[in-house]
Amino acid sequence: MLEIRGITKQFGGLLALKDVHFTVAQGELVALVGPNGAGKSTLFNVIAGALPPTRGHVIFNGRDVTGRSSHDLARLGVARTFQQTTLFGEQTALENVLHGLQRHARPRLVAGLLATPAYRQEQRDLERRALGGLEFLGIASYRDAIAADLPLGIQKLLTVAIALATEPVLLLLDEPAAGLSQDEATRMMNLVASDIRRRCTVVIVEHNMRIVAGWCDRAVVLQFGQTIYDGAPQGLTRDQRVVDAYLGVAEL
């Protein structure tokens, strides 16, 4: 469903991604692995439309979506979370999810200004769906809490709830377990690997080999913007290039 064809991204003199190829099949849970600065988040941004690639193509569901804007891609069914746990910090958890639902409701500004009964009903339905989204991830009790005040574990779940509210077919999660305790990370990955992947295809950026090996179907390893491994997570530790990338090579 997703095909990355020879993506190259250059920032001035810096080559962040160099001719990256890989594909993701429907229903897969793929991990994008690599040391810091390998280009994982840049690749996410290219796939999600936040950055145009210098060369190459992104094919999504048989359609070339290279260079489409972020909101276009969201409407086609690509949702993503951000590495920095970006939320609408001043708003409540429920309102955060409501923003994710906006794409399912037509703006209908005039009806909104007049607050017609139909519009209000639609608004109530959206709120019910937003609450459903929180329940899905088990954080409904935080519905009225201000997002910025929530603990990190809940915030991470909330970012996923916001992204899922758009009803994506492809979900990109940028380090969903980073900064979480072992228990929280396990809880998060259990959700991702069961309930969430039943709803959509998932690609995650992840450093942690325990998580990659424990939950993902396949790993794609990037180093210096290039793909150096694409295959089963179990083979990671046996691949010399992956081991070198992570542990470093003895220099003469």
Add this chain to the structure above:
Amino acid sequence: MKRGLLALVVAALVILPPFGQPYVLHVAIVVLVNVVYAQALYVIMRMGYLSFGHAGYIALGGYASALLATKLAVSPWVGFLAGGALAAVFAWALGAVTLKLRGIYFSLSVFAFAEVVNAVFRAFEFFGGPAGIAAVPRPALFGARLNTHLQFYYVVLVVALVSLVFLYRLQWTRFGFTLLALRTRETEALAESLGINAARHKTFAFVVSCFFCGLMGAVHVHYLRFVSPFVFTFFLSTDLMVYVMVGGLGSYWGPILGTVLLTGLGEQLFAAGYYKSLVYAVVLLIVILALPGGLISLSRLIGRGGLRGRAAPVDAIAAGER
């Protein structure tokens, strides 16, 4: 209780003026005009944009209507709408480009626009040059010109109430809700990733904001019966921001409260000339330091829940400047 209070205020605004002195009516008109300016400015401040140049859009509306009335004898009623429309068109053209900028860069771009507008009005004789345009007529109703303070007060009241109701309702629409998602670059990227076309939302908000400034600017000029490059200056732009911040950014009622208190105060200090700015500056500093949610946040501290909305700290604006 809130509805009752609101009804009482509106009733007072309708019933009491015939008993007022002309000077009191003058103050009331100035306050109403400024409330609409501040509330229009709040539309974009609510989404994290500070404008140092809304006076430029006010001037566009005012000059448009004044020129139409004096040169082409167009009815001021039409002129009011034409003033709003002209400001909206310029806002649409400029907003599409400048709203990509954040923080001080946006603020400066709007400031520059306002200064250009001002310079053009000053430079060309067609626009009245430095002397401005005099003998701007008042509108007429049923053949009679609305020449007294009292008659014009009701014109201002109607325009102000219609504008304020529109802007209030706008905030509670899905569109108004989405604007809150665009307060910083980070949340804007998040909103985009959710399928929200941020540029379109921001441009429309800016157009609405400037439309009401242009509209009220036109009404204002027909009240003064005169306009010159020295009427709508940089100082008006900054005063409006002070009103909004002192009142509070967290609620619709904040900018109104701030404007009513400070414009009332401003009129009293008019004789003091430039000291007005000094007083505003001191009030603003005190509010930012002691009461970041603005004066409106006091109502929540005291009453707990008479007014809807949540206090957003002024910091949110600063966060937008990164």
